[in-house]
Amino acid sequence: MRYVSFFIIGLLPFLVKAQVTPKYIFPINSGSQQYLAGTMGEIRHNHFHAGLDIKTEGKIGIPVLAIANGYVSRIGVSEGGYGHVLYLTHLDGKTSVYAHLQRFEEYLENYTLNRQYQKETYPIQLFPQKNKFYFNQGDTIGYSGNSGSSSGPHLHFEMRNAKQEFLNPFDEFSFSEIQDNIAPRIKYLAFKCLDLDARVNGAYGTLLVQPTKKNNLFSIQKSIHLSGNIGIEIYHYDNMSGAPNRNGIPEIILKVNQDTLFHQLKKSMSFAKQRDISAHIDYPYAIDKHITLNKLYKADGNKLDFYIKTNQGYLFDEIPHELEIILKDNHQNISTLQATLNNEGPYDSYFPHVTTFEIDENQLHYVSTDAASQIFLEDAFIPLQPYLSNENQYYYLWDLRSGLPDFIESGNLKIQPHFLTEIPSGIDYSFHNEDFILEVNKKSLFDTLYLQFTKEYDSLQEKLVYTFNDRTVPLRKDVIISLHDTDPQKNQYQVFKVDKKNRLYYVGSEQNTAGRFTFKTRELGTFTLDNDTINPIIKPISWDRMGLKFMIKDLKSGIKSYHATLDDHFLLMEYNAKKNILSARPKNEKKAIKGLFVLEVEDNFGNKTKISKPL
Numbered sequence: 303m304r305y306v307s308f309f310i311i312g313l314l315p316f317l318v319k320a321q322v323t324p325k326y327i328f329p330i331n332s333g334s335q336q337y338l339a340g341t342m343g344e345i346r347h348n349h350f351h352a353g354l355d356i357k358t359e360g361k362i363g364i365p366v367l368a369i370a371n372g373y374v375s376r377i378g379v380s381e382g383g384y385g386h387v388l389y390l391t392h393l394d395g396k397t398s399v400y401a402h403l404q405r406f407e408e409y410l411e412n413y414t415l416n417r418q419y420q421k422e423t424y425p426i427q428l429f430p431q432k433n434k435f436y437f438n439q440g441d442t443i444g445y446s447g448n449s450g451s452s453s454g455p456h457l458h459f460e461m462r463n464a465k466q467e468f469l470n471p472f473d474e475f476s477f478s479e480i481q482d483n484i485a486p487r488i489k490y491l492a493f494k495c496l497d498l499d500a501r502v503n504g505a506y507g508t509l510l511v512q513p514t515k516k517n518n519l520f521s522i523q524k525s526i527h528l529s530g531n532i533g534i535e536i537y538h539y540d541n542m543s544g545a546p547n548r549n550g551i552p553e554i555i556l557k558v559n560q561d562t563l564f565h566q567l568k569k570s571m572s573f574a575k576q577r578d579i580s581a582h583i584d585y586p587y588a589i590d591k592h593i594t595l596n597k598l599y600k601a602d603g604n605k606l607d608f609y610i611k612t613n614q615g616y617l618f619d620e621i622p623h624e625l626e627i628i629l630k631d632n633h634q635n636i637s638t639l640q641a642t643l644n645n646e647g648p649y650d651s652y653f654p655h656v657t658t659f660e661i662d663e664n665q666l667h668y669v670s671t672d673a674a675s676q677i678f679l680e681d682a683f684i685p686l687q688p689y690l691s692n693e694n695q696y697y698y699l700w701d702l703r704s705g706l707p708d709f710i711e712s713g714n715l716k717i718q719p720h721f722l723t724e725i726p727s728g729i730d731y732s733f734h735n736e737d738f739i740l741e742v743n744k745k746s747l748f749d750t751l752y753l754q755f756t757k758e759y760d761s762l763q764e765k766l767v768y769t770f771n772d773r774t775v776p777l778r779k780d781v782i783i784s785l786h787d788t789d790p791q792k793n794q795y796q797v798f799k800v801d802k803k804n805r806l807y808y809v810g811s812e813q814n815t816a817g818r819f820t821f822k823t824r825e826l827g828t829f830t831l832d833n834d835t836i837n838p839i840i841k842p843i844s845w846d847r848m849g850l851k852f853m854i855k856d857l858k859s860g861i862k863s864y865h866a867t868l869d870d871h872f873l874l875m876e877y878n879a880k881k882n883i884l885s886a887r888p889k890n891e892k893k894a895i896k897g898l899f900v901l902e903v904e905d906n907f908g909n910k911t912k913i914s915k916p917l
């Protein structure tokens with residue numbers, strides 16, 4: 303760390319004349335070519351990536367540099383998330399963020415270690431006073447690592463504005479360290495029916511098409527027939543020169559007959575709107591089919607604001623439509639898809655795969671081997687005609703806005719959708735019956751929820767299981783569920799989530815005396831009540847005066863906390879949840895660990911395991 307002296311300030315005008323210093327420099331290995339594993343705004347599992355992931359050749363311990371003069375405004379240490387992270391605030395009010403570090407520069411490292419000991423905690427967030435720790439451009443502030451939820455060594459780097467919104471670093475400064483002359487790629491183009499009458503190649507659903515590529519021009523070889531209101535979606539990625547990673551791009555434009563229908567440009571984004579990614583992508587498709595489609599329209603409830611122009615689907619008719627999709631990466635490499643959609647020529651019939659029945663938007667879609675069907679709704683049978691048939695398969699559609707059926711019959715097929723009610727989005731809503739209470743916050747839903755519920759005895763698990771819709775329903779905010787079970791034997795039980803393979807995941811719940819088990823969740827699906835009576839496992843890997851390393855694990859409810867002491871004094875331990883490793887280093891690197899060591903690990907049900915050894 304250097305301090306600006308009057309002497310240097312006096313020389314400054316001379317230096318500026320001699321050599322123009324860049325406003326910002328690259329944060330790692332400055333001056334040589336670097337590669338990215340991620341870009342700002344890139345679509346990740348449940349968020350937009352907030353910065354650049356800079357590859358470090360699989361290594362850790364590479365010096366990380368201050369991109370400009372600035373003071374340390376925040377220091378963070380956490381087991382997950384950003385791990386070891388530093389925030390530098392600069393003169394222009396912007397903040398640069400450096401995450402997943404191995405360690406900080408020595409003075410900051412000791413300062414943090416002292417605070418961890420003072421507060422007797424490993425995870426810590428510190429907000430030092432302005433200018434307490436000041437760095438000049440190019441100073442080493444820490445060393446790159448793989449800490450927190452990082453899945454491999456790299457530097458996660460962000461730029462934020464004064465409102466703490468994350469910015470695209472490529473808009474903030476130009477750096478020669480990253481080279482790219484490869485244009486983005488469109489892997490899939492999808493056409494999704496957005497209303498009851500919409501059809502893609504004769505069927506209702508989402509038709510996935512793989513475009514062909516010639517240079518940077520993509521096209522569609524097959525004839526596609528579209529009618530009704532259709533949403534266009536794409537799966538795209540950007541390879542950059544010299545690295546295989548699939549990165550994101552800031553800009554996409556959709557034109558139909560030369561009219562711009564959709565234009566997205568990611569320049570700044572707020573952390574508060576991160577969950578709206580579930581409306582920006584085709585969420586059920588991503589969950590079911592593991593393909594993340596970027597909608598080129600704005601779905602109901604989507605509050606993101608990086609769209610310059612948008613639409614709610616496009617009404618296709620018999621007139622030919624010239625489709626054009628333009629993708630731009632951070633280095634102005636452009637790809638274009640062009641196609642004429644004219645509903646002419648033979649097309650491949652599309653028979654969507656529907657298991658029993660599916661709910662897509664407001665439509666209930668089902669398949670039967672019988673050419674007739676009826677819907678039982680409010681004590682009356684309504685006959686329904688198939689809209690499509692294929693040999694002995696008949697496809698039916700029912701618009702749920704016309705009512706929620708109690709059951710559906712078609713030949714031998716009997717469908718019970720188990721609807722309870724319709725919950726509108728945008729309002730606080732509470733529903734209860736004898737089995738549960740569901741509380742939905744006004745921000746929880748993106749769109750109307752047709753609430754489905756079953757309570758069944760699972761003989762394999764020997765448990766009652768409660769199912770609320772399924773996990774393809776996107777939720778922006780938690781909903782609160784209280785399961786009702788007065789069985790006194792379940793007194794110590796808590797809530798677990800049950801996945802498709804019948805595996806249990808701890809959710810946790812609070813219990814009141816009336817037999818209500820209350821929990822929050824941001825994912826619907828199947829839940830059950832269960833107990834955990836097994837103590838956590840502690841397996842020593844090494845424990846002597848030179849260092850401590852343990853494998854800690856809990857087989858059922860998971861680890862809640864750990865606590866270590868040396869001669870009854872707090873001992874700081876570092877928990878790597880990814881590897882189930884708990885380790886410790888002495889407060890002073892030169893001193894060996896000496897004294898009576900005690901470690902206690904507790905699971906989420908309060909089961910404890912304790913080990914000790916004089917060192």
Ligand SMILES: [Zn+2]
Pocket residue numbers: 340351353354355458459
């Ligand atoms: Zn990252």
